[in-house]
Each structure stands twice: as C-alpha cells, then as structure tokens.
Amino acid sequence: MSETSGAGAAPAAALPADHPIHRLGDSLYMRAARCRRTEQVPVWFQRQAGRSLPEYRALRGSGSILDAIADPATAAEITLQPVRRYGVDAAVLFSDIVVPAAAVGFGVDVVPGVGPVAGNPLRSRNDLDRLPELDAEVHTPYVLDTVRLLAAELDVPLVGFAGAPFTVASYLVEGAPSRQHLRTKSLMYADTALWHDLMERLASIAVASMRSQVLAGASAVQLFDSWAGTLSPADYAEFVAPHSKRVFDELADLGVPRAHFGVGTGELLDQMAEVGADVVGVDWRVPLEAARGRVGPGVALQGNLDPALCVAGWDAVRPAADRILAAGTQEPGYIFNLGHGVLPETDPAVLERLTDYVHAYRRPLPKQPDIQPD
C-alpha cells in the first residue's frame, strides 16, 4: 500500500478549517500512524493519565471517575498532565469506555479499584431499551467541551476513543469486571439474535461518540477491544468483526488514523487489522516482528512493552525497550507504547526516562557490504 492510500491518509476534508489536524498532520504520531518514515519514534502510553501520577490523585479526589470526566476543566487538565510531565507525542482523552452507555442511561458506574459496574446488567431484549442512540451533543456535551479545550491547548494530536462493542458488552452483560466473560459468551452463543442487536447498538454508540470527538478536535481515534482476546478467531469473525468493521467504516470519511487495540489478541491481529484499522495495538505476548507479518503491509503497529517492566524499574525496562525499538523500526509505521495500560504502581520517573530514551533512539544503519581493496 502506498503512503497516501487508505482512509487514514485521506486529506481530512470532512473536518473544519480550524481543526488541529491541519497543523498537526506532520507530527510524529500522525506520520507514523500513516506508515510514513519519522526521524524519531513517537511514543505515548495507554492510561498515561491516571493513578500513577501524584498530580492526578491530587486533582481527582475520591468521587466517581464519571464526575471528574463530566467536568471539562478537570478532564482537560488530567489529559494534559502526562503530556507536560513526559513530553509524549500524543494525548489520550481523559474519559472511560463506559461513558456513552452511562450517559444514555444504561445505569453503569465506574467503581474505584474495581472498574465498571452495572447494578442492573443486560440480560434480556427489554434491556436494549436502556441503550438508545447516542446524541453526543445532548448526552455527552462535557466530553466535547473537554475536547474543545484540549484542541486549543495541545501541540500534539489528541487521541479520542471508544470501547469496542464486544468489550463494552462484556461490562454491561456481566455487570462487573470478569475474567472468563461467561455470561457474555453465554448470551452470544445462546441468543445470537439478541447478541447481534446488542452489538449493533454498541457499534452505533461507538461511532457517534468517536465521530463527535473528532469533529470537536481529536486528530485520531482508538477503539479499545481490551477483552476480545478471550474469543477464538472463528468466534471473533462471526460475533464481533462485522460490528467493529462497521465502526471503522463509518469513521473512514473523517480521514483520521484509526487504531485498534486488545489484550491477548495475538491470534486475532490479522482480523483486527482487516476490519479497517490504520494502526494495530499489540500486547507484550507477541513479538513485533510476528505482529508485522500478521497485520500485513500498510498498517502501523503500536506497542508493546509489558507494563509490569515499568513497575520493576529502569534497569528492567531498558533492554526490553531496546529489543522493541529494534523490532518496531524495521519498517515505517511504528508507535512506541505499552502492551496494555500504565499500572498504578508505576514510578512516573521511569516513564519520563523511557520517553526520552525512545526519542533518542536512532535505528542503526544497515551494515554496508565489505568492499575489498584491489
């Protein structure tokens, strides 16, 4: 695929003239996401805005994270904190994957130390009534106000995001974080018609949410399908891929890079690219060389340092970062990141040093063949 083909490289004609993408289109993140060569490797960290930062804990207090998200000044400041501290090449909007479902009235909260909890989980067709279409200007105006504040402030791209239909469904059906996703899978296998209707609702919500974030000033989007790795490739193809594909298709005209991430998705990476992603996130279980072969040409890779290494400290991080940088930079289209989110126990000094280290990295020149003197 050439550098200018693919929806991720479209000229962003659908976006207003004052959209940040017009001044940030040549930034490191944007070029790497479009598989163009970069002089430095761009780096950001999933969950960079969060509990590992003392300034986050100070600002956040102890209420529900949904209250912090609903306050644009607070949410914008939390988004900016890691950008200032680390000098990363992208900001990720401070929000959560259950915000749209909560905003349309499903009845879900994010409990500190636990995660998303729904008191009345989705178990029957009637429960779909609690998932109407998302009108972002009506249901989540605070998210758009946060994005607008950030668009005026940031000099790196803002990555907007949504939860993928499968991962959001897993929270709404289970009612709480779960390891095996048994109720979710049971619904999927036992009531296929309801499953697909649920996935359609959640796909529409993801599209509406991400479109609105981009129109308000986000320059890229990431679809988080964190728990898709719990599915076999055949089940992913049947029950998930068509819906995630629709999400990517319905964002294509915006011309912004579209990233797709999940954990334990080594066997799904080909499909996660095929549904329309411009960037595929890789966790630490899959070497980047192998991931490259699975996603095919023209798709950028993002990842894949084990977040546990950052808790272990710099001496553990450095050799692993060296290996990842060498593998990632074998071809254009590479963004350094963790294989999942920053863990709360992480010392921010390690991420600060890692950011500088990635920026200082230069790919060794290929060995020249020895020229024998006559």
Ligand code: CP3
């Ligand atoms: O820095 C960022 O990445 C931006 C903000 C962000 C949050 N959640 C804020 C948050 C993003 C991108 C998310 C996405 C998200 N939320 C995902 C996908 C990414 C992933 O990690 O796989 C998922 C699965 C969720 C659901 C969720 N929200 C969980 C599992 C938890 C953890 C619960 C806990 O307290 O340990 C949350 C809460 C949450 N979302 C926190 C943050 C900063 C931490 C809790 C808090 O500060 O109250």
